[in-house]
Amino acid sequence: MAGVDASVPGTRRARSAAVPIVALDYPDSLSALRLVSQLGESCRFYKVGSELFTASGPSVVEAIRREGCDVFLDLKLHDIPNTVAGAMRRIRGMGVRLATVHASGGRAMIEAAVQAAGSECGVLAVTVLTSLDSRALGEVVGAESADVAASVLRLAALASASGARGVVCSGEEARLVRARLGSSLELLVPGVRLPGDAPGDQSRIVTPEAAAAAGADYLVLGRTVTAAADPEAAMRAVLEQLSVEKRLRTAE
Ligand code: C5P
Numbered sequence: 001m002a003g004v005d006a007s008v009p010g011t012r013r014a015r016s017a018a019v020p021i022v023a024l025d026y027p028d029s030l031s032a033l034r035l036v037s038q039l040g041e042s043c044r045f046y047k048v049g050s051e052l053f054t055a056s057g058p059s060v061v062e063a064i065r066r067e068g069c070d071v072f073l074d075l076k077l078h079d080i081p082n083t084v085a086g087a088m089r090r091i092r093g094m095g096v097r098l099a100t101v102h103a104s105g106g107r108a109m110i111e112a113a114v115q116a117a118g119s120e121c122g123v124l125a126v127t128v129l130t131s132l133d134s135r136a137l138g139e140v141v142g143a144e145s146a147d148v149a150a151s152v153l154r155l156a157a158l159a160s161a162s163g164a165r166g167v168v169c170s171g172e173e174a175r176l177v178r179a180r181l182g183s184s185l186e187l188l189v190p191g192v193r194l195p196g197d198a199p200g201d202q203s204r205i206v207t208p209e210a211a212a213a214a215g216a217d218y219l220v221l222g223r224t225v226t227a228a229a230d231p232e233a234a235m236r237a238v239l240e241q242l243s244v245e246k247r248l249r250t251a252e
Helices: 031-044 050-056 058-066 081-093 107-117 133-142 150-161 171-181 208-213 231-251
Strands: 019-023 045-049 070-077 098-102 122-126 166-170 186-189 218-223
Touching: 019 058, 019 231, 031 045, 031 058, 031 231, 045 050, 058 070, 070 081, 070 150, 070 218, 081 098, 081 107, 081 218, 107 122, 107 150, 122 150, 122 208, 122 218, 133 150, 133 186, 133 218, 150 171, 171 186, 171 208, 208 218, 208 231, 218 231
Parallel strands: 019 045, 019 218, 045 070, 070 098, 098 122, 122 166, 166 186, 186 218
Antiparallel strands: none
């Protein structure tokens, strides 16, 4: 298993280096598994999201695990507690290491998810999607604009109090969440871009080095690797940034 200390189920590993997770945002399992074999040892943790999962279902999770890699199933569940618990029991049965729910589903829903996931599968709660900025979030809550960082903190505190293993937030808020909620909460940061890459539909993006320096435990790498002309070279650049950050941090 990559990077997570399974000997202490339900607890955060000692923070060494941020673990990179590549997002397999593909419409079919063939393309996804091609990238898994192309990246080889350089990536041992993959994210299966709603596009790939609705196309291929549990069989793609099984195939990735057969390659010896860990799976983060990012379905961002948001439903009544009973329904979320039922889905989470199936997710646990697939041997998934990390799975997401929306923190805005509320305390009872997060608690039900955590209980159903058991100690082997960590539940991460999504705070505010990295595609939302203050205007877009304002529209959701019926205001001209909304304070993204304050919303992230409020939802992260709710997730933590409800027993979630960690939260998903952008690199821009990671430092704040770490400072307010301490080191026991795992932080997963999407919206990561190598310098010079296009942001696409993301609003709150950071480099791998900046995300790790802000306290991320896991980085989700999507198009910065999958849409690169040379995904292996992009992955090497990410690993290089992470090792530089780790060297700087341990030298402090
Ligand atoms: O290609 P890109 O790096 O933008 O992809 C980011 C990945 O992280 C996508 O798979 C997306 O679903 C996921 N994600 C996100 N924002 C969140 C949670 C997950 O972008 N808050």
